[in-house]
Amino acid sequence: MTSLPLIPVDPDARGRRPAMPPRHLADLDLPGRRALVTELGEPGFRAKQVSNHYFGRLVRDPAQMTDLPAATRERLAGSLLPTLLTPVRELACDDGATRKALWRLHDGSLVESVLMGYPDRVTVCISSQAGCGMACPFCATGQAGLTRNLSTAEIVDQAVYLAGVAASGAVAGSPPRLSHVVFMGMGEPLANYSRVVAAIRRLVAPAPEGLGLSQRHITVSTVGLVPAIRRLASEDLSVTLALSLHAPDDELRDELVPVNQRWKVSEVLDAAWDYAATTGRRVSIEYAMIKDVNDQPWRADLLGRLLAGKLAHVNLIPLNPTPGSRWDASPKPVEREFVRRLRDAGVSTTVRDTRGREIDGACGQLAAAEDRDTEPRTATA
Ligand code: SF4
DSSP: OOOOOOOOOOGGGGSSOOOOOOOOGGGSOHHHHHHHHHHTTSOTHHHHHHHIIIIISOOOOGGGOTTSOHHHHHHHHHHHOOOOOEEEEEEEEGGGTEEEEEEEOTTSOEEEEEEEEOSSOEEEEOOSEEEOSSOOTTOHHHHHOEEEEOOHHHHHHHHHHHHHHHHTTOSTTSOSSOOEEEEOSSSOGGGGHHHHHHHHHHHHSOTTTSOOOOGGGEEEEESOOHHHHHHHHTSSOOOEEEEEOOOSSHHHHHHHSGGGGTSOHHHHHHHHHHHHHHHOOOEEEEEEEBTTTTOOHHHHHHHHHHHTTSSEEEEEEEOOOOTTOSOOBOOHHHHHHHHHHHHHTTOOEEEOOOTTGGGTOSTTHHHHHHHHHSOOOOOOO
């Protein structure tokens, strides 16, 4: 039995303030940007012009903002669009359809994002925290602990940057426009609640206020922070909730997802069904298939009984083992039997594709690899 984990502590609330990045246009809504531009002694409408470059044209180079007076371009861009993400590595695999980016933040923290092209859509997977405090033992990010929450703009900028990559035609065989965003990179999104919700609002607001994505194309994952799930249901947003369940019974889930010691399977599922009822959105149940740990037939049957008749879909994830880990992926025949039992119980089930495997595609693996190759990360929270 593991001891109780540190639960969803917002590092900003601990007295020691983490080194947050400079303010950026994407931290603010349009009225906030107008107020900032006015403070800088410029007419308020310049906020809309710069926003249109950033969100509408995916341009951040002041030299390309030719509708702004040459004398103020640099100053405005410097104040509204400070550099938040410095690329450290960009790797491609799956014949260029998957591109993984590793960024260094202003304080040296590393985070990663993944761009995935499909014939009908382009998806980015973004990080919401540098590191993660949830301590799931099978996860590379969980091993390093939490460094700090990302700012709203640091979250949004990952999507905007990769939307620009997609627009350049770099993802062969896919549409050039970013359409989907999943909060499934590093971190527990609902532990950085207010910034994640603000980031969602930026992503779905039409340009020039935001990126203009459909709410239905945004997925927020969580390990099951029950009060935050309930709060999200009240936000008047209809984003998809992805619940990382990984075990249908408390005994195993207490170990695999330590936050389960605080909120049990039944409480988490109750919150998920209430979310589905409020938003009308089917909940995605994420289940990493771990050899001889959570892949037994009886656990498939138990999961089937818990989910039968609910507005839910199961996403089985073949585990991508972290280097030196004792956890391994379930063999394919075991995975197929798990799927069969869930479907027999009437539960819609798919196995997630394994995009990015050859480039350390599981959450946190690229950052962990970079840390192994270079100096350790600086913990600020
Ligand atoms: S699986 Fe997700 S919630 Fe758990 S430690 Fe990893 S990043 Fe955090």
